[in-house]
Every structure is written in C-alpha cells, then in structure tokens.
Amino acid sequence: MNRERIQELIQKYNSNVVDPSELKEIEKAIESGELDIAELKDLKILEDQLFRMEDPSPSLHLDDRFYQMLRSEIKSSTSGFSWSKFFTWPELLPKLAIAAVALIIGIGVGLMVNRPAQNGEEVAILTKEVSGLKEMMMLSMLEKESATDRLKAVSLTEDMDKVSSKVTNALLQTLNKDPNVNVRLAALEALHPYVNDNHVREELIHSITKQDSPLVQVALAELMAAIQEKSSVNALEKVLQNDKTPKDVKKKIKESIQILT
Amino acid sequence: MEVLSDNALMLKVKDGELDRLGLLFERYKRPLYGFFYNLNRNAELSEDLVQNVFIRILKYRYLFRGEGDFKTWMFHIARNVSHDHFRKNKLNAKDSIDDWQDQLGADENRSTMFQQEEELQLLSMAMDRLPEDKREILLLSKYQEKKYKEIGDILGCTEAAVKVKVFRALQDLKAVYKQLEKHM
Numbered sequence: 001m002n003r004e005r006i007q008e009l010i011q012k013y014n015s016n017v018v019d020p021s022e023l024k025e026i027e028k029a030i031e032s033g034e035l036d037i038a039e040l041k042d043l044k045i046l047e048d049q050l051f052r053m054e055d056p057s058p059s060l061h062l063d064d065r066f067y068q069m070l071r072s073e074i075k076s077s078t079s080g081f082s083w084s085k086f087f088t089w090p091e092l093l094p095k096l097a098i099a100a101v102a103l104i105i106g107i108g109v110g111l112m113v114n115r116p117a118q119n120g121e122e123v124a125i126l127t128k129e130v131s132g133l134k135e136m137m138m139l140s141m142l143e144k145e146s147a148t149d150r151l152k153a154v155s156l157t158e159d160m161d162k163v164s165s166k167v168t169n170a171l172l173q174t175l176n177k178d179p180n181v182n183v184r185l186a187a188l189e190a191l192h193p194y195v196n197d198n199h200v201r202e203e204l205i206h207s208i209t210k211q212d213s214p215l216v217q218v219a220l221a222e223l224m225a226a227i228q229e230k231s232s233v234n235a236l237e238k239v240l241q242n243d244k245t246p247k248d249v250k251k252k253i254k255e256s257i258q259i260l261t
Numbered sequence: 262m263e264v265l266s267d268n269a270l271m272l273k274v275k276d277g278e279l280d281r282l283g284l285l286f287e288r289y290k291r292p293l294y295g296f297f298y299n300l301n302r303n304a305e306l307s308e309d310l311v312q313n314v315f316i317r318i319l320k321y322r323y324l325f326r327g328e329g330d331f332k333t334w335m336f337h338i339a340r341n342v343s344h345d346h347f348r349k350n351k352l353n354a355k356d357s358i359d360d361w362q363d364q365l366g367a368d369e370n371r372s373t374m375f376q377q378e379e380e381l382q383l384l385s386m387a388m389d390r391l392p393e394d395k396r397e398i399l400l401l402s403k404y405q406e407k408k409y410k411e412i413g414d415i416l417g418c419t420e421a422a423v424k425v426k427v428f429r430a431l432q433d434l435k436a437v438y439k440q441l442e443k444h445m
Contacts, residue, residue: 030428031421043431049384051403055295062308074279
C-alpha cells in the first residue's frame with residue numbers, strides 16, 4: 001500500500017468517516033507495519049489515558065503473606081534432606097538422568113560381554129580401530145618436548161595387545177636417540193615383550209654400542225643375558241674396550257658376557 | 262549501591278539466593294496487582310493471584326534461563342495463574358460487550374462517586390465491558406509498555422498479530438466508551 005493511500009485512510013479515520021472496507025485496509029496496514037496505531041488520533045488518546053490510569057495499590061496484607069511465604073521457603077531450602085524435596089521434579093530430574101545413563105552403560109557393557117559369536121567380527125574391527133588410535137596417540141606424544149609426555153607415550157604401549165612395526169621402530173629410535181635417560185630406559189623396558197622379533201633383537205644389539213649412559217648399557221647387557229642373545233657378545237666387548245666406560249658398568253657387562261659364553 | 266537488573270536478580274534467585282525475590286516482589290507487586298485487578302475487579306482475589314505468581318516463580322525458578330526479559334516471563338506466569346484460577350472456579354471472567362447495558366444503572370452510581378476523574382472512570386467502566394481477551398491484550402500492552410514482540414511471546418503469536426489484536430481491542434474500547442458517554 002502506498003503512503004498516500006495510508007495518509008488518506010488516517011485522515012478518514014480521524015474524521016470518523018471511514019467505512020468497514022477501509023477499516024480492513026487500516027488493519028492490514030497495521031499488521032504489515034506500514035501504519036502505527038498512534039497515528040489514529042482517537043485510539044492514541046484512549047491508549048494514553050489507559051496507560052495513565054494509576055495502578056491500584058495492594059494492601060499490606062499481601063506484603064505479610066509474601067514475606068512469610070519467602071521466609072518459610074528459605075528455611076526449607078536451607079534445612080537438610082526432605083523426601084518431598086527429593087521427589088520434586090527439578091530435584092529428581094538429574095538423578096533420573098544419571099540413573100538412566102548408568103542403566104544404558106550397564107546394558108551396553110552386558111551386551112558387549114555376552115556378545116554372540118556372530119558379532120565377533122564387529123568387536124575385532126572395533127578393537128583394531130581403538131589400537132590404531134592408541135598407536136597414533138603414542139607416536140605423536142613421542143614427538144613432544146616434555147620428557148614426561150614421552151614417558152607417558154612409552155607407557156601407552158603397555159596397554160596394547162599387539163603393536164605394529166611402526167611402534168617397535170619408534171621405541172627403538174627412542175632407545176637410541178632420546179636425550180633423556182629415563183625415557184630411553186622406559187623404551188627398553190617397553191621393548192621386552194617384542195624381543196622374540198628378530199628385527200627388534202638385531203636393533204637391540206646395534207643399540208649397545210650407541211649408548212653412552214651407563215644405566216642403559218647395563219640394562220641392555222642384562223637383557224641380552226636374559227634372552228640368551230649370544231650374537232650380542234661382540235657388541236658388549238666393544239663397550240668393554242671403550243676407555244670411557246665406567247668400571248662398574250664394565251663389571252656388569254663382563255658378568256653378562258660370562259653368562260652368554 | 263549497585264542496582265541489579267531484573268534478570269540478574271532472578272538468576273541469583275535461581276542460584277539459591279531466594280531472599281533476592283523480595284526485591285523483584287517490591288518492583289512488580291503493584292503492576293501485577295493492577296493487571297489482575299483490572300481483569301477481575303476483586304481486590305482480595307487479585308492479591309491471592311499476585312501471591313500465586315511469586316509462588317510459581319519460586320517453584321519454576323530452574324526454568325528461567327535469563328535469555329529473555331524477566332518481566333515478559335513473569336507476565337506469562339501471571340496470565341497462566343489468572344486463566345487457571347478462572348478455569349478451576351468455572352467463573353465467567355466478565356460480561357461480554359453485548360450485555361454491558363444491563364449493568365448500566367450500577368455504573369451510573371459509580372460514576373457519580375468519582376466525578377473528579379470522570380474520564381478515567383468512564384474508561385475504567387468501558388474496560389470492564391470488554392471481553393476478557395480484549396481487556397487482557399490492552400493490559401499487557403500497558404504493563405509491557407507496548408513491546409509487541411514480547412507480548413507475542415506471552416500469547417504465542419506474532420508481533421504483527423499482536424498489533425492487530427491491540428487495534429481491534431482499542432476499536433471496541435472506543436465504541437463502548439462512546440456508548441457510555443452518551444448515557445452519562
């Protein structure tokens with residue numbers, strides 16, 4: 001509707017000569033926001049009067065009742081446990097939610113444990129995916145600057161049933177190159193379950209001559225003796241011949257060589 | 262002293278500071294009472310309904326999220342309290358516009374009591390003659406200060422629909438007012 005027509009309608013309304021069809025037009029213009037009720041003089045006066053009408057005042061009795069109610073509500077909210085409060089919906093709702101979640105988890109775990117054989121494949125896939133995720137996390141944590149994080153990464157392998165060559169290689173690399181002795185020792189310990197792997201055994205033997213820490217040297221010598229890895233003797237003897245090797249370490253290495261020969 | 266907004270106060274009430282409801286009561290007891298009194302013209306009942314509004318505010322305080330306007334939320338509750346009361350008591354809130362003339366005799370006496378404020382009394386009488394839904398929309402418009410969007414939230418309709426409802430209610434009020442004027 002154009003503005004001219006709206007102005008015409010306003011004038012007609014204010015002069016009390018508006019017909020029912022024009023009243024409908026006015027209504028439409030109000031609905032669409034093209035016309036403000038305040039532009040209609042009579043209605044504006046009426047509305048203003050209505051808004052000016054003073055509110056009646058409630059009696060003091062209302063104040064008494066309200067504050068009495070508020071006091072008793074504050075008292076009951078600060079006093080301890082009440083069954084009626086326990087069962088009110090806002091209090092009960094979170095409790096029911098927790099119970100429902102616990103129930104769902106319980107049913108889920110129950111189903112997983114008693115899973116029939118035909119679902120074994122799904123479980124295997126899931127387990128594989130979880131292992132993959134753990135491996136990825138472990139490898140990325142080994143890159144961290146903090147020695148604590150790298151120790152955590154190494155200890156993650158303890159929870160893994162089977163690990164890929166990526167993990168064992170990462171552990172071997174940590175054993176050879178990590179600047180922190182504790183991390184190197186942890187990596188060596190983490191490699192214990194995989195000593196039956198030929199590649200791991202060979203790399204452990206190569207690692208003997210790469211180590212400069214007496215603690216790691218001794219730990220490696222003890223491991224070689226424990227797994228009866230006779231081909232490590234040459235590497236151990238090289239450490240013995242090194243002038244920088246401490247006396248105590250040499251003694252331990254000699255003991256290991258004796259066991260192996 | 263810091264003056265807390267309605268929403269801030271209500272959020273504190275929600276968090277367990279129930280005594281803060283006293284401040285909201287002081288701010289709104291009169292507009293609420295006016296809203297009810299103009300709807301039912303019963304002082305005692307109106308006080309009961311104001312009390313019920315604050316009982317419901319306490320009971321449902323956990324539902325207040327502080328996203329909207331407290332006043333809108335409160336009038337929403339007030340409207341429900343009023344409707345519930347009349348539904349329970351099966352009272353016809355007020356007479357329709359068609360039978361206003363039946364009670365005119367009583368109103369004549371009433372108007373003589375308040376000659377100084379004749380116009381406002383006439384308006385008040387005209388309001389009494391409006392159907393309840395029309396009286397309600399005009400009172401909401403008054404107490405919500407013509408915030409049509411908020412009134413729409415209370416009534417569950419659009420802002421445009423509220424404008425049309427207000428227009429129609431004012432039209433009816435004007436018609437009744439003119440009729441009463443002729444009889445004075």
